[in-house]
Amino acid sequence: MAAPAPAPGTLDAFEAAKGFMPAHEGLALYAAAAEAAALGLPLLEVGTYCGRSTLLLADAARAAGTVAVTVDHHRGSEEQQPGWEYHDPTLVDPEAGVLDTLPTFRRTLHAAGLEPYVIAVVGRSPQVAAVWGGPLGLVFIDGGHTDEHANGDYEGWAPLLAEDGLLVIHDVFPDPADGGRAPYGVYRRALASGAFTEVSATDSLRVLRRTGPGV
Numbered sequence: 192m193a194a195p196a197p198a199p200g201t202l203d204a205f206e207a208a209k210g211f212m213p214a215h216e217g218l219a220l221y222a223a224a225a226e227a228a229a230l231g232l233p234l235l236e237v238g239t240y241c242g243r244s245t246l247l248l249a250d251a252a253r254a255a256g257t258v259a260v261t262v263d264h265h266r267g268s269e270e271q272q273p274g275w276e277y278h279d280p281t282l283v284d285p286e287a288g289v290l291d292t293l294p295t296f297r298r299t300l301h302a303a304g305l306e307p308y309v310i311a312v313v314g315r316s317p318q319v320a321a322v323w324g325g326p327l328g329l330v331f332i333d334g335g336h337t338d339e340h341a342n343g344d345y346e347g348w349a350p351l352l353a354e355d356g357l358l359v360i361h362d363v364f365p366d367p368a369d370g371g372r373a374p375y376g377v378y379r380r381a382l383a384s385g386a387f388t389e390v391s392a393t394d395s396l397r398v399l400r401r402t403g404p405g406v
Contacts, residue, residue: 194218195225201250204303209279209295210243212333212361212396219393220359221247224329227357228255232328235351237316237344239263241282241292242299244333244361249305257328260310262319265293268335316340320347327351332377333361341373345380349406358387358399370395381406 196218197205205217212220224234224247234248239261248259267290270277284291293313300306312319316334330348334340352358363378364370378397381387384406387399 194222195251197221197247197250201246201303201305204299205243205246208243208246208299209241209282211240211277212244213394216361216393216396217244217247219391219396219398220244220331220361221251223357223359223390223398224248224251224259224331225254227329228252228257230328230353230356231255231257232326232353232356233257233310234259234329234331235327235348236261236331236333237263237348238268238332238334238361239265239292239296239311240267242296244331245296245300245309246303246305248329248331249300249303249308253305253308258308258310260312262312262314262316263292263296263334264315265296265313266290267292268340269337317343317347320344320351323348323351325351326353327356328353329357329359331359331361332374336362336371336373338373338376341377342380345377346406349381349386352401354401356401357390358401360397360399362395363392363397364395 252259362374386403386405388402390398
């Protein structure tokens, strides 16, 4: 059976949007989102940036009659600050003098016609998780890549993942030469917990299913 795929317009919008996820990982994310959406629960993303991956979650949510929730403070992660490798000066608010990805994200979502299927939460992940009130069908961790932030995202959101829900982690690099270690550490932590079973691996994207209690 062929893997589910987003609408052609959504894939075009994904490829045109600012962001770092390659298309083949995006298709794997969409397949996971489409499966998880069948649970009828929200699909949650930590790390919106400019909305590239949000488009895929929104498309899957639209098809299933649920909603995608995306959480970000929109001030950029560590590696996106001035002087770092992934800094984009076009995203700096000229008045405030700091990064602000929210306007670009909103334009991305609007252009794709997917605004009705997304709840955008502007805030820091642990604070939002602490007040979130219900179960989730999917948790996609793609926020800050320090140990503090990656583990905080896991500890805040993974406990809210429903049975048979999917935990998706991006930028998982077993070889330290390929990238930061924090997402890999969270991936290993989830497996070691006994609460999750690996479903698939597509380059740096890992998909795990909740098969037991705890984190």
